Amino acid sequence: MRKIKNNNGITMIVLVITIIVLAMIAVITINYSITGANYSKEKQLLADLEAVHHAIYEQYEQYKTTGDASFIVGTKCSQKPDGDIVWEEENQYWGESDVDKIYYTLTPEQLKKIGITNTEDTYIVNYYTGECYNSTVKITPENNKILYIK
Secondary structure: OOOOOOOOOOOHHHHHHHHHHHHHHHHHHHHHHHHHHHHHHHHHHHHHHHHHHHHHHHHHHHHHHHOOHHHOOOEEOOOOOOOOOOOOOOOOOOOOOOOOOOEEEEOHHHHHHOOOOOOOOOEEEEOOOOOEEEOOOOEOOOOOOEOEEO
């Protein structure tokens, strides 16, 4: 007599365990993707802030060298924005008449004039003190850092 082989295939338990393992792998992958996207967004915001910061320093140096006020780009701020920032010039230079010492709002169109083309955010800057603040986003999404440089 010959022995008959029993081929039942994959059992239900093996199938359930496989699905659970695949679900766990999917959850971990999605979590790292979201975290990576937030980290990337934060680094981009900080890089944009640094770029604006360096551009206003460059513009201010050109203004000091030439005396040409056209290097000071932006719209004068009449008052300080709300927020937790301790501004360098706490009570001064909000709406003053000195061209280089007041705070300015820089829109994306004005930022293009000083060579910053990769942002859609608005910034508040002071050419004299070097302060720079992203007034559109204000804080980073991942670590809640204030987007401000002195």
